[in-house]
Amino acid sequence: xxxxxxxxxxxxxxxxxxxxxxxxxxxxxxxxxxxxxxxxxxxxxxxxxxxxxxxxxxxxxxxxxxxxxxxxxxxxxxxxxxxxxxxxxxxxxxxxxxxxxxxxxxxxxxxxxxxxxxxxxxxxxxxxxxxxxxxxxxxxxxxxxxxxxxxxxxxxxxxxxxxxxxxxxxxxxxxxxxxxxxxxxxxxxxxxxxxxxxxxxxxxxxxxxxxxxxxxxxxxxxxxxxxxxxxxxxxxxxxxxxxxxxxxxxxxxxxxxxxxxxxxxxxxxxxxxxxxxxxxxxxxxxxxxxxxxxxxxxxxxxxxxxxxx
Numbered sequence: 102x103x104x105x106x107x108x109x110x111x112x113x114x115x116x117x118x119x120x121x122x123x124x125x126x127x128x129x130x131x132x133x134x135x136x137x138x139x140x141x142x143x144x145x146x147x148x149x150x151x152x153x154x155x156x157x158x159x160x161x162x163x164x165x166x167x168x169x170x171x172x173x174x175x176x177x178x179x180x181x182x183x184x185x186x187x188x189x190x191x192x193x194x195x196x197x198x199x200x201x202x203x204x205x206x207x208x209x210x211x212x213x214x215x216x217x218x219x220x221x222x223x224x225x226x227x228x229x230x231x232x233x234x235x236x237x238x239x240x241x242x243x244x245x246x247x248x249x250x251x252x253x254x255x256x257x258x259x260x261x262x263x264x265x266x267x268x269x270x271x272x273x274x275x276x277x278x279x280x281x282x283x284x285x286x287x288x289x290x291x292x293x294x295x296x297x298x299x300x301x302x303x304x305x306x307x308x309x310x311x312x313x314x315x316x317x318x319x320x321x322x323x324x325x326x327x328x329x330x331x332x333x334x335x336x337x338x339x340x341x342x343x344x345x346x347x348x349x350x351x352x353x354x355x356x357x358x359x360x361x362x363x364x365x366x367x368x369x370x371x372x373x374x375x376x377x378x379x380x381x382x383x384x385x386x387x388x389x390x391x392x393x394x395x396x397x398x399x400x401x402x403x404x405x406x407x408x409x410x
Contacts, residue, residue: 152349153300153325153342154242154269155218157283162210162240163188164231165222167198174222174246174288175199181285186214207234218242220277220286228273229254236261236268243336244286245272255334262336270336276306276328287328289313297322300346302339303358304331304365308388312356324352331360339369347378359387 150156161178165171166188176199179185187202187210194205204210207219219240221231228247235243236258250273262270271278277287281294293310295317303309309328316323327342329335339357346352359366366387373383 151280152351153280153327153345154271155278155280155284155286155325157182157280158184158217159242159284159286160184160186160215160217161284161286162186162207162214162216162219163222164207164219164235166190166201166203167193167196168222170222170246172199174220177291178220178285181291182282183284183286186216207238207240211238211240216240218244218286221245221247221273223247225249225251229258232258232270232273233261236265236270239265239267241268242286243268243270244275244277245270245336246275246277246288247272248274250274250332252332252334255332258336259334269341271327272330272332272335272337274332275330275335276309278325278327279323280325281323289326289328293317294326295322298324298351298353300324300342300349300352300355301326301358302342302346302355303328304360305358305388308358308386312358312386316356321354324349331362333363339365340372343369343373343377343383347376347381352381354381355383357383357385359385361387 151159161183163171163175163185166175167190171188175185175188179199185201187204188198189204189207189210191205193203194209196203202213204213210216219235221228221243223231225247228245228250232243232245255273258270262268275287276289279285279287279289279291279294282296285291289310293314297316299316299321301309301312301323303312306328309326313323313326324346327337329337329339329342343355343357346355357366357369366385370385377383
């Protein structure tokens with residue numbers, strides 16, 4: 102597997118060098134648009150002042166708060182500095198966990214602590230219900246980390262998302278979203294991130310970490326990193342993130358990491374060619390070869406296939 106890591110590392114290193122070489126030009130272009138920058142910064146995104154959905158002021162709750170995964174990752178988020186304000190676990194309302202209040206329902210949490218975002222750590226059979234509950238209660242940002250959510254359930258979730266305008270979903274089956282030094286919602290290791298100017302959006306969790314590490318080592322850092330997940334039915338796609346990065350004055354370059362299957366990457370490239378900011382360099386990376394017809398393959402499987410072939 103070392104050859105896989107080396108190949109991925111070399112590709113992302115090359116992308117990082119390209120962005121580094123053009124970052125000065127991007128910065129100059131941003132300075133020209135001072136008026137636009139001021140306007141964008143003043144706009145409210147979700148329920149905070151974040152340019153790309155989250156920032157230090159984002160108030161976060163956790164659904165599945167007292168479970169093993171919810172406890173572990175909420176602890177990590179709190180230690181990172183995320184503004185966690187409580188959590189939800191049915192039948193445990195009124196208790197305190199990690200120094201924060203526990204509520205029986207999302208509705209109770211919304212009434213008491215007014216969250217801007219919710220992160221979901223519940224087993225796959227119950228994830229869709231948790232997402233729908235957050236949508237019903239109009240939480241602006243919902244981040245579903247859970248892997249293995251039945252796609253039939255996600256069809257119902259997708260229908261609910263399209264029928265409203267209050268809630269955005271990131272995931273499921275994703276590492277989450279992080280604004281380095283300010284807010285971490287998800288399972289990514291916070292210590293490899295560094296506040297900076299590169300926006301990262303990816304369908305792959307592990308390759309996101311590689312891109313983050315490379316941009317940290319070179320001193321570029323990251324503005325915001327979004328793991329959108331690799332499931333067929335997800336809440337946020339590449340174009341949603343590219344649009345946010347385009348309008349974010351902190352983001353001066355973008356790394357987009359895709360996976361085989363579907364045409365989301367092609368659609369994103371076409372969208373950027375028509376709507377993107379020429380002053381912001383964008384690099385894309387897709388690992389592996391085309392999967393054999395009729396064979397469903399995950400990230401690890403298609404990388405193995407690449408080596409065997």
